[in-house]
Amino acid sequence: MGECGAPGDVNSNVLVARSTGDPQLDKAVWQWLSWDKNQKTKEQIESLLQNGKHKELRDRLCCRLTFGTAGLRSAMGAGFCYINDLTVIQSTQGIYKYLERCFSDFKQRGFVVGYDTRGQVTSNCSSKKLAKLTAAVLLAKDVPVYFFSTYVPTPFVPYAVQQLKAVAGVMITASHNRKEDNGYKVYWENGAQITSPHDKEIIKCIEECVEPWNGSWNENLVDTSPLRQDPLKKICDCYMEDLKKICYHRELNLQTNLKFVHTSFHGVGHDYVQLAFKAFGFQAPIPVPEQKDPDPDFSTVKCPNPEEGESVLELSLRLAEKENAKVVVATDPDADRLAVAEQQENGCWKVFTGNELAALFGWWMFSCWKENCSEDADVKNVYMLATTVSSKILRAIALKEGFHFEETLPGFKWIGSRVKDLLDNGKEVLFAFEESIGFMCGTSVLDKDGVSAAVVIAEMATYLEGKNLTLAQKLIEIYETYGYHISKTSYFLCYDPPTIKRIFEKLRNFDAPQSYPKFCGIYNILHVRDITTGYDSSQPNKKSVLPVSKSSQMITFTFQNGCVATLRTSGTEPKIKYYAEMCALPEQSDRSVLEEELQKLIEALIENFLEPDKNGLIWRSA
Numbered sequence: 001m002g003e004c005g006a007p008g009d010v011n012s013n014v015l016v017a018r019s020t021g022d023p024q025l026d027k028a029v030w031q032w033l034s035w036d037k038n039q040k041t042k043e044q045i046e047s048l049l050q051n052g053k054h055k056e057l058r059d060r061l062c063c064r065l066t067f068g069t070a071g072l073r074s075a076m077g078a079g080f081c082y083i084n085d086l087t088v089i090q091s092t093q094g095i096y097k098y099l100e101r102c103f104s105d106f107k108q109r110g111f112v113v114g115y116d117t118r119g120q121v122t123s124n125c126s127s128k129k130l131a132k133l134t135a136a137v138l139l140a141k142d143v144p145v146y147f148f149s150t151y152v153p154t155p156f157v158p159y160a161v162q163q164l165k166a167v168a169g170v171m172i173t174a175s176h177n178r179k180e181d182n183g184y185k186v187y188w189e190n191g192a193q194i195t196s197p198h199d200k201e202i203i204k205c206i207e208e209c210v211e212p213w214n215g216s217w218n219e220n221l222v223d224t225s226p227l228r229q230d231p232l233k234k235i236c237d238c239y240m241e242d243l244k245k246i247c248y249h250r251e252l253n254l255q256t257n258l259k260f261v262h263t264s265f266h267g268v269g270h271d272y273v274q275l276a277f278k279a280f281g282f283q284a285p286i287p288v289p290e291q292k293d294p295d296p297d298f299s300t301v302k303c304p305n306p307e308e309g310e311s312v313l314e315l316s317l318r319l320a321e322k323e324n325a326k327v328v329v330a331t332d333p334d335a336d337r338l339a340v341a342e343q344q345e346n347g348c349w350k351v352f353t354g355n356e357l358a359a360l361f362g363w364w365m366f367s368c369w370k371e372n373c374s375e376d377a378d379v380k381n382v383y384m385l386a387t388t389v390s391s392k393i394l395r396a397i398a399l400k401e402g403f404h405f406e407e408t409l410p411g412f413k414w415i416g417s418r419v420k421d422l423l424d425n426g427k428e429v430l431f432a433f434e435e436s437i438g439f440m441c442g443t444s445v446l447d448k449d450g451v452s453a454a455v456v457i458a459e460m461a462t463y464l465e466g467k468n469l470t471l472a473q474k475l476i477e478i479y480e481t482y483g484y485h486i487s488k489t490s491y492f493l494c495y496d497p498p499t500i501k502r503i504f505e506k507l508r509n510f511d512a513p514q515s516y517p518k519f520c521g522i523y524n525i526l527h528v529r530d531i532t533t534g535y536d537s538s539q540p541n542k543k544s545v546l547p548v549s550k551s552s553q554m555i556t557f558t559f560q561n562g563c564v565a566t567l568r569t570s571g572t573e574p575k576i577k578y579y580a581e582m583c584a585l586p587e588q589s590d591r592s593v594l595e596e597e598l599q600k601l602i603e604a605l606i607e608n609f610l611e612p613d614k615n616g617l618i619w620r621s622a
Helices: 012-017 023-035 039-050 054-061 085-102 127-139 156-163 198-208 232-246 250-255 269-279 306-312 314-323 354-372 393-401 412-424 450-466 471-482 497-508 591-610
Strands: 072-075 111-115 145-147 168-172 181-188 260-263 327-331 338-343 349-351 382-387 404-408 428-434 438-441 485-493 523-530 554-559 563-569 575-583
Touching: 023 039, 023 054, 039 054, 085 127, 085 168, 085 181, 085 198, 111 127, 111 156, 127 145, 127 168, 127 181, 156 168, 156 181, 156 232, 181 198, 232 269, 232 450, 250 450, 260 269, 260 314, 260 450, 269 327, 269 450, 306 314, 306 338, 306 349, 314 327, 314 338, 327 450, 338 450, 338 471, 354 382, 354 393, 354 428, 354 438, 354 450, 354 471, 354 485, 382 393, 382 412, 393 404, 393 471, 404 412, 412 428, 412 438, 438 450, 450 471, 485 591, 497 554, 497 563, 497 591, 563 591, 575 591
Parallel strands: 111 145, 111 168, 260 327, 382 404, 382 428
Antiparallel strands: 072 181, 168 181, 327 338, 338 349, 428 438, 485 575, 523 554, 554 563, 563 575
């Protein structure tokens, strides 16, 4: 959103008395103090001004939020680059202006608003309050708002946008981020997250109306306006009914003795996962009592991200052992992602990676389609999708089974938009995923959905138990049929953006200007694709097939030994992520050899390309 905002109502006498000596900063300070009606965040800026903390004031007030892979996301607190009452009002005003321009029937179709259970006492900021202000901006402009009366999973918002034929929707959430963060996720009328050019156009509109309008601060409008409707019951009932379309073995589910433990990670998932299991005919999963209810402090985990594995699943695994439950399903705080663990014969737990779960989901969704499709169904009309940093296992299954596989840029917003295009062209999409435990089973929701994924994995485990197989055993069968795909994903923390830029620029000018590396240690590089610049050495015209994404860093290396490795920056956190995968043919079945080769290549990648010691990168904690 550019630099310090447009002119506001500034009290020049006080400005002279408490000037920072920087006219641009003075203007931004006084815009904040003139516009912000949240006493706590207003006091944070006043305190910094009184204490002469000009650098921090500049950091907070002289840059603005921008749309990343998951909408707007930042820490809660005072400032134009933080998530707070004022920046949410500004963002919604910009969205109103843009939607008014795009849709002549905006005021007939309305807008959906949902929220999770995050909050921060020191800023008097909570997801529910931010959602109420989002609704207030629109209600004050006579736009009908479908405002959920309680917290909901993120997938409910895109689902509601489509079901209610609204023009757009917003979910207030920071998903699995640390407790200090919050976010503002925007969905278009197609039920997918916004992509370019909508994001850039909305930013322009926000910059054109940064001063709050009359009525924008009136959060009570949600309780008094006749234009506000509560879609909770209708959407929940419809969602659970639609879920049954991907339930294929209800009789088995009704009879199974398998027990499941579910943790909702102090977030929104508990009630909705219970209902989903009921819709599939299962007994309710056993909840982890300490993590069942919303808690904005996420007090039993060091970080509320189930992707972190066994270290954050401790309570659920111990409960599962006590209850003799063989499978644990964990939804992240906004219930759009799913982690799964299964107890093995030796008593140890296997926590599946996102890529391993995708292999299972891909096999399952295709098998169920094959068993239930009509006689004249054409496998060439069937699609599965994955983001480009995710495992290529679906590609291997597609090649053998005859359906189509497509890749998109990282971020489910790209998957959602592409799936909608395919559906509009009469194609059938069974499954899509991103390696960071985001899964879309079926097409009722055009976004990742941990609620549906949890109950599909439960049905899969139940079916496999009838064949005397575990999920882990079936995974090995899949790899032996389609080829081992051994992958490893991790990250380094880097809080210094210039360092990140320097690392990637060095890769673009490795041995000489505008020259990418030809080797990584002893490993020969066949192809390089740079999504940031649009370069792809594997294409005849040297141009990437995937869209250019200049706002983030991402380079992919394809090695002669069959490994594909990507380095990229995170769209939501201060991380440099790496993704590496050995893609073997079915006849290369020695897993330990493949794993050793992958590990050595990752070590070479880190040592030669990331240079963590030299660049001061912080290793991911074990």
